[in-house]
Amino acid sequence: MSTEAESFKYRPYTLQNFKQLPQVQKLSEEQKFAIEVVGHVLPFRTNNYVVDQLIDWDNVPDDPMFVLNFPQLEMLRPHHFEEMAAVLSSDANKEQILETANNIRWQLNPHPAGQLEHNVPVLDGERLFGMQHKYKETVLFFPSQGQTCHAYCTFCFRWAQFVGISDLKFATREAQLLVQYVRKHPEVTDILFTGGDPLIMKTRNLRAYVEPLLEADIPHLRNIRIGSKALAYWPYRFLTDPDAEDLLALFREVSHSGKQLALMAHFNHPRELNTDAVKQAIQRVRETGAQIRTQSPLLRHINDDPDVWAEMWKEQVKQGCIPYYMFVARDTGAQHYFSVPLVEAWQIFRKAYQQVSGLARTVRGPSMSCDPGKVQVVGVSEIRGEKVIVLSALQGRDPDWVGRPFYARYDEEAIWLDDLRPAFGEEKFFFEDELEQMYHDELAPEPEPVLEPAV
Numbered sequence: 001m002s003t004e005a006e007s008f009k010y011r012p013y014t015l016q017n018f019k020q021l022p023q024v025q026k027l028s029e030e031q032k033f034a035i036e037v038v039g040h041v042l043p044f045r046t047n048n049y050v051v052d053q054l055i056d057w058d059n060v061p062d063d064p065m066f067v068l069n070f071p072q073l074e075m076l077r078p079h080h081f082e083e084m085a086a087v088l089s090s091d092a093n094k095e096q097i098l099e100t101a102n103n104i105r106w107q108l109n110p111h112p113a114g115q116l117e118h119n120v121p122v123l124d125g126e127r128l129f130g131m132q133h134k135y136k137e138t139v140l141f142f143p144s145q146g147q148t149c150h151a152y153c154t155f156c157f158r159w160a161q162f163v164g165i166s167d168l169k170f171a172t173r174e175a176q177l178l179v180q181y182v183r184k185h186p187e188v189t190d191i192l193f194t195g196g197d198p199l200i201m202k203t204r205n206l207r208a209y210v211e212p213l214l215e216a217d218i219p220h221l222r223n224i225r226i227g228s229k230a231l232a233y234w235p236y237r238f239l240t241d242p243d244a245e246d247l248l249a250l251f252r253e254v255s256h257s258g259k260q261l262a263l264m265a266h267f268n269h270p271r272e273l274n275t276d277a278v279k280q281a282i283q284r285v286r287e288t289g290a291q292i293r294t295q296s297p298l299l300r301h302i303n304d305d306p307d308v309w310a311e312m313w314k315e316q317v318k319q320g321c322i323p324y325y326m327f328v329a330r331d332t333g334a335q336h337y338f339s340v341p342l343v344e345a346w347q348i349f350r351k352a353y354q355q356v357s358g359l360a361r362t363v364r365g366p367s368m369s370c371d372p373g374k375v376q377v378v379g380v381s382e383i384r385g386e387k388v389i390v391l392s393a394l395q396g397r398d399p400d401w402v403g404r405p406f407y408a409r410y411d412e413e414a415i416w417l418d419d420l421r422p423a424f425g426e427e428k429f430f431f432e433d434e435l436e437q438m439y440h441d442e443l444a445p446e447p448e449p450v451l452e453p454a455v
Contacts (some may be wrong), residue, residue, distance in 0.1 A: 022059045038071030046151045064302045077333035109332045111349040138190040141389035147196035150234035157330035173207045192225040199230040203246040227264040232272035255289030268296045270312045295325035299338045308350035313360040326365030339415040344375045370417045388423040
């Protein structure tokens with residue numbers, strides 16, 4: 001391991017200290033102010049690894065890694081930017097600044113795809129706000145110590161986790177509740193630790209959540225997943241952090257228990273795969289027996305180029321990772337800045353897919369994580385004289401929806417499922433009535449208990 005890796009210490013940069021960076025002195029005062037304005041609404045945090053090794057400062061402000069980490073003026077709608085800028089330029093106090101920021105945040109759809117309303121499970125009549133259970137096989141668990149990241153992606157669809165509004169957070173410390181819930185639900189085969197980033201936690205804290213699941217020896221629980229961008233944003237988590245060896249030991253413990261451990265790694269650009277540190281980190285994780293599956297949204301200004309995706313998938317396979325998902329930018333936060341129309345997204349996916357071997361064609365997409373489930377744009381076709389967009393669910397709130405092709409009118413401007421209309425004169429997509437009934441049933445009051453007459 002290199003001396004550079006041995007001496008690298010984590011240092012975060014936020015609104016409070018980013019102007020201390022020598023590289024930031026290349027930016028104009030207008031650009032610095034824009035970072036402050038947007039960073040007061042959407043979360044901003046980067047670190048010395050990203051700044052020193054991933055961003056090409058000679059290509060700023062157009063460098064994709066810079067855009068991925070540093071807020072840009074256009075990430076807020078003009079009226080929101082002007083509103084926040086006016087407050088920051090005035091004599092407003094902290095409370096007034098926060099109030100303005102929160103008012104804007106509530107207009108940015110902080111919990112898309114029914115996360116708060118419809119995904120929170122119930123155990124013995126109590127809602128478990130640190131968990132989500134949307135698809136029958138998989139439970140998401142949000143450990144409270146893992147609700148931040150080594151750096152924040154500007155596109156993050158879980159940005160609401162990081163802005164300090166308690167009503168917008170999912171988090172729990174209750175590992176035993178997770179065990180109880182999984183025991184009672186034999187359909188659950190997978191636990192996904194997510195956040196934030198669970199690997200921001202000390203290993204002892206992660207172990208306190210993982211080991212109870214192993215000790216419980218639940219027969220139907222087969223896979224433990226950890227969603228993380230640590231490989232891309234802080235590979236030293238697996239190399240030189242004080243508890244890196246303990247983390248890798250925990251990974252081996254899971255693998256040797258008979259459960260499959262999958263690290264769901266977020267890579268948004270090929271540059272994140274090219275440093276010596278990330279290559280060493282990937283090798284060390286794989287040596288524990290864990291699989292690394294990779295995913296990313298398709299993002300304007302970052303990776304909206306089929307050659308970029310092909311390069312990224314090829315490099316992932318070369319390093320032993322499994323390409324998993326290409327997502328569509330979710331309908332939250334700065335979606336207007338990052339979104340790529342669905343037809344164009346399919347074209348980018350198809351052109352990239354054509355360039356790779358079968359080992360990289362494990363990847364699926366482009367996929368929208370929306371209310372009914374993960375909806376894939378399969379392609380564009382002409383049926384009965386009508387040009388249509390072909391769609392199919394990769395996951396669904398009802399498993400019966402999965403794999404059933406359905407059709408939307410051709411629309412080159414649509415960026416999300418809600419923008420599409422059914423083809424062939426239909427009024428609704430096939431799942432809409434059932435989805436509406438699901439939501440209605442969730443909101444229905446519990447029946448009053450029948451009381452036995454007093455004797």
